[in-house]
Amino acid sequence: MLHSIEEVGQKIEAMKDKLLFLRLMVERNEDEKHCKHVLEQIQSMALEIANDKNNDKILVSVKRK
Secondary structure, eight states: OOOBHHHHHHHHHHHHHHHHHHHHHHHTTOOHHHHHHHHHHHHHHHHHHHTOOSTTOOBOOOOOO
16 A cells, blocks of 8 residues: 555654654563563554555645645
8 A cells, every 4th residue: 555645754753753652661661571562563554655656656745725
């Protein structure tokens, strides 16, 4: 599935939020298993972006008023 630039940006923002959450978890010495799970979620989202290819097309969502 090819995502628009806006959708990729939203996914990156979600990854950033998860990263900040993960940082807090590590600082608070939270359960390592839970920390690894959040890290795997971030890695999965990154892989989705990396594998999101469709004939080198770039989709731009246009919001109309």
